[in-house]
Amino acid sequence: MDKYYLVRSDILPEVIEKVVEAQNLLRTGQARRICEAVKKVGISRGTFYKYKDSIFPFEADNQSRKAIITLVIHDEKGVLSMILTRIAQLNCNILAINQTIPINDISNVVLTLDVTELPGNIEDLIALLRRLDRVASCSLISIE
Structure with a gap:
């Protein structure tokens, strides 16, 4: 299981801030390429x-949190519906769903x-x- 820590930036190596x-330059369009x-x-x-x-900026005043997760699921009727229902029962709002075409009865799903x-x-x-x-696997891609 991954561990996460909230650390003040002044104790981190300068490279982390850079x-x-x-990332911010790319996100805001101030840089087009890495x-x-x-x-x-x-x-x-x-x-x-x-x-x-592995680096996610933390903003204490941010009122909403978003997470991107990826799942590998068996492609059968109702599987995605069951997953989405369970997520909704935990008060999570589903913002976006991207699913690949199933190959060998396996599909990749990315949920925001x-x-x-x-x-x-x-x-x-x-x-x-x-x-x-x-559900064959589930991983956290990012969180803000």
Whole structure:
């Protein structure tokens, strides 16, 4: 199980802040490509790729939280409906659903959720989804 920590930025190596700066340049369109963003903030592409999927800025005043999760499910009638119902029962709002065409009765699903009103933590949600029948795997991609 992944562990998460909330850490003040002043104790982190400077490179971590620079990765966040590069992510913001890409997100806001101030840089169109990763090579452009890393050049502007003064880090290597390798450093960016090393940390990019593990650093998530925290904003204490943000009133909503979003999470992106990916699932590998067995393609059978009602499986996705069962998953979505369970998520809704936990007060999560489903913002977007992307599903691949099933191959060998397996489908990949990416869900973007508003988890602001989730009663537990995101790790509990992921663990619950992993235990559902016909879910082969479930992973957290990002959270804000």
